[in-house]
Amino acid sequence: MRILAIFRGEMLILRRNLWIFMATLIMLAFALALSFAGSAPTGTLGVDMLTVSVASMTTLSVYLAPLLALMMGFDAVSGDRDRGSLALLLTYPAGRGEILAGKFLAHIAALTIAMVIGFGAAGVIAAWFGGAGANSLLALARLVTTSIILGAVFLVLGYTLSALAGSTTAAAGLSAGLWLVFVVLYDLALLGAVVMDSDGTFTQSIFPWVMVANPADAFRLWNIAASESVALSSGMAGAAAALPGWAAPLSLLAWPVLGFLLARAAFRKVEP
Amino acid sequence: MMDNTDGNPVLKITGLDKFRGKTQVLHGVDLSVKPGERLALLGHNGAGKSTLIKAVLGLIQTEGGTISICGANPGSESARTDTAFLPEAVSFHPALTGHEQLAMFARLSGEKPDIKSLLQRVGLADAMHRRIGAYSKGMRQRLGLAQVLLGRPKLALLDEPTSGLDPISRQDLYAIIDELAGNGTAVLIASHALTEVEARTDRIAILRHGVKVADDTLADLSKKAGLPVKLRIRAAESHADQIAQQTGGRRINGASVEILCAPQDKMAELRRIAALGDVVVDIDMVPPRLEDLYRHYSNEELN
Numbered sequence: 337m338r339i340l341a342i343f344r345g346e347m348l349i350l351r352r353n354l355w356i357f358m359a360t361l362i363m364l365a366f367a368l369a370l371s372f373a374g375s376a377p378t379g380t381l382g383v384d385m386l387t388v389s390v391a392s393m394t395t396l397s398v399y400l401a402p403l404l405a406l407m408m409g410f411d412a413v414s415g416d417r418d419r420g421s422l423a424l425l426l427t428y429p430a431g432r433g434e435i436l437a438g439k440f441l442a443h444i445a446a447l448t449i450a451m452v453i454g455f456g457a458a459g460v461i462a463a464w465f466g467g468a469g470a471n472s473l474l475a476l477a478r479l480v481t482t483s484i485i486l487g488a489v490f491l492v493l494g495y496t497l498s499a500l501a502g503s504t505t506a507a508a509g510l511s512a513g514l515w516l517v518f519v520v521l522y523d524l525a526l527l528g529a530v531v532m533d534s535d536g537t538f539t540q541s542i543f544p545w546v547m548v549a550n551p552a553d554a555f556r557l558w559n560i561a562a563s564e565s566v567a568l569s570s571g572m573a574g575a576a577a578a579l580p581g582w583a584a585p586l587s588l589l590a591w592p593v594l595g596f597l598l599a600r601a602a603f604r605k606v607e608p
Numbered sequence: 609m610m611d612n613t614d615g616n617p618v619l620k621i622t623g624l625d626k627f628r629g630k631t632q633v634l635h636g637v638d639l640s641v642k643p644g645e646r647l648a649l650l651g652h653n654g655a656g657k658s659t660l661i662k663a664v665l666g667l668i669q670t671e672g673g674t675i676s677i678c679g680a681n682p683g684s685e686s687a688r689t690d691t692a693f694l695p696e697a698v699s700f701h702p703a704l705t706g707h708e709q710l711a712m713f714a715r716l717s718g719e720k721p722d723i724k725s726l727l728q729r730v731g732l733a734d735a736m737h738r739r740i741g742a743y744s745k746g747m748r749q750r751l752g753l754a755q756v757l758l759g760r761p762k763l764a765l766l767d768e769p770t771s772g773l774d775p776i777s778r779q780d781l782y783a784i785i786d787e788l789a790g791n792g793t794a795v796l797i798a799s800h801a802l803t804e805v806e807a808r809t810d811r812i813a814i815l816r817h818g819v820k821v822a823d824d825t826l827a828d829l830s831k832k833a834g835l836p837v838k839l840r841i842r843a844a845e846s847h848a849d850q851i852a853q854q855t856g857g858r859r860i861n862g863a864s865v866e867i868l869c870a871p872q873d874k875m876a877e878l879r880r881i882a883a884l885g886d887v888v889v890d891i892d893m894v895p896p897r898l899e900d901l902y903r904h905y906s907n908e909e910l911n
Contacts, residue, residue, distance in 0.1 A: 341715035345704065352703040352739075420699040424755075427665050427693040428716040429685050607668050 338430040342438025347445065350408075356446045359404050363454025366396055371458040385466020389458055390475045394559045397455075397483040398552050402490040402515055404450065408443045409494025410511040412436070413603055414504040423608035432603045436495055440488075440596070447487040455480050478562060482555050485588050489551040490515075492595030499602035522550050544578040554587035617642050618678055618690075618763045618794035619664065625672030626659055626818070633659050634818040636673065641763070641794040646785065648805035649798040650902055651815035657798040658696060660815070661765050664796075665693055678762055689717065692761035696768040696798075698752030702741030706732055706751050709740060710758070719759040730754045731780065745772035753781060757788070764788055764795045770804060782808045806898040814905045822905040826898060833904045835896035836868040839877060847887040854884065 350356050371389045416422035425435065459476045462468065468476075494511055501507035526547055533539050547553045561577075561584060617640035626634035634656050641647045651657050662668045664675055666683020677687040700709050710723050727736045730750040740748065749772050756764055766785070770778045778801075785808065789795050799805050805812070812829060814822040822829055842864050843851045852859045855877075857867035869877045874893075881888055896904075 338716050338718075341712050344715070345701075345708070345712040348708055349701055349703045416701075419701070420695065420697065421701060423662070423665075423667055424693060424695050424698065424700075424752075426667060427688060427691060428713060429688045429718070430716050431685075607662075 338434045339438040339441065342430065342435055343441045343445075346439050346442030350442060350446050355408065356449055359408075359446060359450035360453050362404065363400065363450045364457055366400060367393055367454045367458035368461065370396055371462050384462075384468055384472055386459060386462040386468035386472040386476060388466075389462040390472060390479050390559075393455060393458060394479055394556060397451075397479065397486065398556055399519055401447070401451070401483045401486045401555075402519055402552060405443070405447060405487040405490035406494045406511040406515055408446065409491040410498050410507045411504050412439050412443075412495045413498040413606060414501050414507040415498075417606065417608050418504045422606075426608060433600045436596070436600055436603055439495070440491060443491050444484065444488055447491075448484050451480050451483045451487070455483070475559070475562070479559055482558055482588060485592065486551060486555045488592040489588070489595055490518075492592055492599045495599035496595065496602045499599060499606050518550055519552050523547075523553065540578070545583070548579055548583045548587050551588055551591040554584045554591075558584035558588055615643050619796065620676045621660075621664070621673065623673035624660070624663060624670055624675065626656075626663060626668070626670045632818060634663070634670070637815070637818070637820050639813060639820065639823070641796055643762070643792045643794055644789050645811065646789050646795045646797065646809040648809040648812045649796055649815065650800075650802065650805070650812060650906075651798075652906065655815040655906075656818040657815055658767055659818075661693075661767055661796070661798060664763075664765060665691065689759075690762040692756040692758070692764045692793075694749075694752045694756050694764075694766045694769050697745075697771060698748055700740045700748065700751065702739060705737050705739055706743070706747075706754075707736040709751065710754055713755045714758050717759050721758055726754050726757055727751075729757070730784070731777070746774060746777060749773055750777070753784060757784070760791065761788075761793055764793050766795065766797045768799060769797060770799070770801055778804060802898045802902055812898070812901075814902065816906045822901075826901070829901050829905070830896055831871065833896070833901055834870065835900050835904060837871055837874050837896070838894040839867040839869060839874075839881070840892040840894065841865045841867070841881060841888055842890040844887045844889050851884065851887060855881065 370392045371385075373392075413422070416425065426432070430438075455476065459468070459473075463473075493514060494507075497510040497514060498504075498507045501510055526543065530539050530543060533543075548557055557579065561579075561581065619639070619641045621637060621639040624634050624637040624639075625632065637656075637660065639647075639649075639660075649657050649660070659668070663670045664677065664682055666681070666687065675682045678690050680687040680690070704712070706727060707723060710727065714721055714723060724733075724736070727733060730753050732747060732750050732754065735743065735747060740751065743751070749769070753769065756766070764785075769781055769785075773781060782804070785795055785797070797805060797809060806826065811825055812822065813820060824832070839857075840860075841851060841855070841857070845863075848859050848863050848865055851857070852865045855865065855867055857865040860866050867877065867881075878891075881891060
């Protein structure tokens, strides 16, 4: 199986470059730091410590999952092309879609390892010290799963930029820009629009949909809407309530598929 | 044993045109390579050799003409299965070992070769479990050659295969190429190293500014070009001047005279020299080399 051949090669590379180790370490460090720092307000909200921990880790993951994914994905095509190894690879019978799929599986496996270990450790510690109910465990499982999907979105967007960029350096720059737009500027622009909006039509009917179209916001909304207590402790219940329940999951699940098709189309145009 | 002279060509290119922006980099190139044939593709940098190879591999789009690899279109799955490629200055991911890289290529092509003996054959037995990042340029080139030998390619495209190899390795490389051709693979070698391909290929094609200006065996190219044969006569003591005068040749040092003559006049000239008697001590005949032919064909219309 050709996808598997690419997958195995990429896994070796990720392991040898210590990428899996580094990504796991980063997730672990941030998740643990947040769990301990965020343990203070538990009493006042009347929820267990794991719930608070999941709420703060949701915020963390919005920034970190896209960042880790883009860092893994930005040189997927441009790196091979700059090195000169892409031309040879493309003369083998594997199709370009298969090559991307193999790389994607390896990268998503690495992200999964990092997310499960990082968030899992934080969850275990929060449960140990502050207790955890069935609901908060479910919220943790949802956080891990959606974080991986969010990572998938930015992996395939990273591949797209990597195929479109003229060089690895350009791909790195474009990826940083993409991260900034989706994770920071998009929300700022929306906030600005809400403030400017005088009669409230935009804020009430358009704003939630524009917001959920962004995968990072869809991730946030999904985690918040699904868990009342998480919404409570993150204070974002308003936007979630204005949308039907399927909106955020649909957006977050559609993005990786569309992104992959986009990446494949861009990769097909690459002349090594 | 395969019949190496007849049979349909493995690679058949007709009227190939390729543009880079507004510049035409290939002009109606026709080329074919038969099973077991070794074709040298010569030309200056930028003559279009690598472009032609990339077109055959289906890595770039072309604007006119047709390419067929065993009847299949370039870049199609069957064409890619039949073709092996050694890029100029081949490169791999530095984090993988030679063995791992070759194993990946084998899985991609659906072959189950003995990777260890393949690496031994190209002289990488000791380095196969080291990372490619620590390989020298010559070792990477050997690894590139090893992946050409995976499976049984019907067509092998080698772009400057000897770049970065020391003289001994070059000998090994051509031995392996001969073996490939012996097994019926059509081999196309793009090269600058004229003296090497001279003795090691069956046919020579020359590209100049994207136009094919020559395509024949060395002997026939030489005949067509009509380049002079060089006769070098060593004269007996102090007779060099006399011989130079009598033959119309040119004295090149104290005791030798050089005569240029057309290929068809060679025998007549030899008889004339023999008639000079004892004053001629020795004679060497130097036919035109590929270097002279290459200069002749690749500059023909410029002069």
